[in-house]
Amino acid sequence: MGVRVLVVEDESRLAAALQRGLTAEGFVVDTASTGPSGLDAARHGGYDAMILDVMLPGLSGYEVVRRLRAEEHWLPVLMLSAKDGEYDQADGLDCGADDYLTKPFSYVVLLARLRALLRRGAPERPTVLTVGDLRLDPARRRVTRADVEVVLTAREYALLDYLIRRPGEVVSKTELLDHVWDGGMRTAPNAVEVYVGYLRRKIGRDRLETVRGAGYRLAT
Amino acid sequence: MGVRVLVVEDESRLAAALQRGLTAEGFVVDTASTGPSGLDAARHGGYDAMILDVMLPGLSGYEVVRRLRAEEHWLPVLMLSAKDGEYDQADGLDCGADDYLTKPFSYVVLLARLRALLRRGAPERPTVLTVGDLRLDPARRRVTRADVEVVLTAREYALLDYLIRRPGEVVSKTELLDHVWDGGMRTAPNAVEVYVGYLRRKIGRDRLETVRGAGYRLAT
DNA sequence: GAAGGTGCTGTGAAGGTGCTGAGGACGCCA
DNA sequence: TGGCGTCCTCAGCACCTTCACAGCACCTTC
Numbered sequence: 001m002g003v004r005v006l007v008v009e010d011e012s013r014l015a016a017a018l019q020r021g022l023t024a025e026g027f028v029v030d031t032a033s034t035g036p037s038g039l040d041a042a043r044h045g046g047y048d049a050m051i052l053d054v055m056l057p058g059l060s061g062y063e064v065v066r067r068l069r070a071e072e073h074w075l076p077v078l079m080l081s082a083k084d085g086e087y088d089q090a091d092g093l094d095c096g097a098d099d100y101l102t103k104p105f106s107y108v109v110l111l112a113r114l115r116a117l118l119r120r121g122a123p124e125r126p127t128v129l130t131v132g133d134l135r136l137d138p139a140r141r142r143v144t145r146a147d148v149e150v151v152l153t154a155r156e157y158a159l160l161d162y163l164i165r166r167p168g169e170v171v172s173k174t175e176l177l178d179h180v181w182d183g184g185m186r187t188a189p190n191a192v193e194v195y196v197g198y199l200r201r202k203i204g205r206d207r208l209e210t211v212r213g214a215g216y217r218l219a220t
Numbered sequence: 221m222g223v224r225v226l227v228v229e230d231e232s233r234l235a236a237a238l239q240r241g242l243t244a245e246g247f248v249v250d251t252a253s254t255g256p257s258g259l260d261a262a263r264h265g266g267y268d269a270m271i272l273d274v275m276l277p278g279l280s281g282y283e284v285v286r287r288l289r290a291e292e293h294w295l296p297v298l299m300l301s302a303k304d305g306e307y308d309q310a311d312g313l314d315c316g317a318d319d320y321l322t323k324p325f326s327y328v329v330l331l332a333r334l335r336a337l338l339r340r341g342a343p344e345r346p347t348v349l350t351v352g353d354l355r356l357d358p359a360r361r362r363v364t365r366a367d368v369e370v371v372l373t374a375r376e377y378a379l380l381d382y383l384i385r386r387p388g389e390v391v392s393k394t395e396l397l398d399h400v401w402d403g404g405m406r407t408a409p410n411a412v413e414v415y416v417g418y419l420r421r422k423i424g425r426d427r428l429e430t431v432r433g434a435g436y437r438l439a440t
Numbered sequence: 441g442a443a444g445g446t447g448c449t450g451t452g453a454a455g456g457t458g459c460t461g462a463g464g465a466c467g468c469c470a
Numbered sequence: 471t472g473g474c475g476t477c478c479t480c481a482g483c484a485c486c487t488t489c490a491c492a493g494c495a496c497c498t499t500c
Contacts (some may be wrong), residue, residue, distance in 0.1 A: 067325030072237045076328050096324040117328065128320075153476060170361040191478055193458055212457065213374030213487070214361050306472075373487060411448060411489055432446070 002028040003118060006047040008038030008064070009080070010056055018051065021107055035059025042068055042075055049117055051110075052082035052097070053197075062095040069096035076117040080105070130169045131218060134203060136160060143203075150202050155180070159195050160203070163218040172215035192216075223338060226267040229253070229300070230256030231275055238271065241327055242334075245393040255279025264290055269337055271330075272317070274301035285317050300325070316337055318350040351387045351440055354423060356380060363423075370422050375400070379415050380423070383438040392435035412436075 005022055009015040010033045019029045030045065032038040035058040042050055042064070054061040065077050079097040099113050129136045133146040143150045143160060152160065158180045163171060173192045181187045196216055200208050209217045225247045229235040232253070239249045250265065252258040252330070255278040262270055274281040283298050299317040319333050326412060349356045354367040363370045365382065372380065378400045393412045401407045416436055420428050429437045 065326075066324050069326065070485070074237075074241065074327035077326065085222065096326050098326040098328045155477065169359045187477095188479065189456085190480085194460085195461065210458070211361055214377075217360070301477095375488070408490070410447085410491085415448080416490070417448060430447070 003007050003116070004027055004028045004030070004045070004047045006038070006041055006045060006050040007031045007058065007059070008033070008035075008041075008050065009053045010034065014198050018110075021111075025111065025147070033057075035064055039064045039067060043071070043073065049076040049078065049114060051078045051080065051114070054079060061097075065096045069102075078110070078114055078117055113119070128199060129161075129164045131164055131220060132207070134207065135166070136164050145203055152199075152202065155195055156202070159192075159199060163208070163216065168220040170211050170215045170217045175215070222246055224248045224250070224252075224265070224267045226261055226265060226270040226435060227251045228253070228255075228261075228270065228276065228281070229273045230254065231273070238330075241331075245331065252279075254421075255284050256308070259284045259287060263291070263293065267355050269298065269334060271298045271300065271334070274299060281317075286337070295391060296328070298334055298337055320413065339430070345348040349384045351384055352427070354384070355428065356384050365423050372419075375415055376422070379412075380419060383428070383436070386436050388440040390431045390435045390437045395435070 002003050003026070007015055007029055008032065009018065009024070012033070015033065019031055021094075022029045030041065030047075033056075034039050035056040037130045038050075038052065038056065039059060052061045052064060056064070057076055058114070059083070061079055068077070069077060077097045077099075077118050080102070081102045098117055101110060101113065102115075110166065129138070135144045136142075141157065143157065159176065162176065162180050173189045176192050177183065177187055177189065181191065196208055196210075207219050209219055211217055223246075225242055227235055227238050227242070227249055229238065229251065229399065230253045230277050235251050239251055242249045249333070250261065250267075252261050253276075255276040257278075258270075258272065258276065259279060261267075272281045272284060276284070281299055281301070285299070288295065297317045297319075299320045300323060301320070302323045318337055321330060321333065347358065349358070354362045356362075358381070361377065363372055363377065379396065382396065393409045396412050397403070397407055397409065401411065416430075418429055427439050429439055431437055
């Protein structure tokens, strides 16, 4: 007997597509189209995993997971949500979901994540990274300095993210270009200098040391 | 013998669920239900990790970690807390916890984080090269002499890096030109002499011996 | 002791390295 | 369409590093 998956999704076209696709992969799929009916099915249906939309009539996806967890049902939950900004990924994970996908998503990615969940491997949300009074929360994509939020652009954030995982170590421009920028993109090394400059203005000039001829170092 | 985990949680249903789940995963699990008893068990039980609720009778989870850390117990701690706003994630991390989960949480996520914590147990200590009171840390690209930082230029650093890996051995100028300078560049051997001079001024005159007609040797 | 070899160091030129402000390209949104 | 934010390039500048050179000190050899 196959692996049983519950799909809770009110958009009937998407629900049907998922059911078809997952069935073709060998899963046994049931669907529900409202919050309450999904919750009920999850409680009693003996499923191995649940794919759960956030926007549902009757009860939101968040609420469904929250109630399940409160009742100590540990069914793996993969949440789906439109990227409308109102809700974000951190909310989804905070309410007890195991993984999270933003619409529009790739079916292949969904499948991969579902399989990972079934293997009991929730994606690890990294801890909040801290260096001095600088704090970076990857799940929320938030950076604070002395508890004051610092607003960073995508690139600035990616740069800080890379550096803060190796505090005190010297990281070369080439390495940064490879990992923070797209390695194949042939961005000029000067871009690194420019963004180091931006970052310094936001997190403090002395926090990011230049090691001439070698790279940059986040002061510990 | 398995990995030993201590669960400190006063809600008995959750404690039981965790014990059951973690045991099924192969962990050896003990539980405590109050702050003081948890602290005591953590001190003396030889656990590999602790899962610790914040709200506990007798002594809060924060206080438990704080006291453990004050006594220099570095047991990995995963904190659990209700997201009621009064306490937040930062508090948990600030008081010395290693990771933090907000209730309601996903069991799979808890498992993933716990495993991450146990893995992280052995923090990677990059090699530091030492000769006498001279220390060179390649990752941080930092050189200290009697614990005082010595600031080196790129070339000086490269030279010292090369020499410190062969302490006590005589290294010829040609070899240095080949490895520290670009071998093809046809730099005059005098450059080596110049940089040996620079280095001597910074790390101490007697640390770098001249072997006339043969090369240089880093005194051990 | 003279002569030549070897190594040391101060000077200064050349060029390298990094920082910054300006501004173009692009995508997004109203 | 225009305004805005972001990304990134470019050019100019300031500063630092590197290295050649030359003069000198010292050692070795004869």
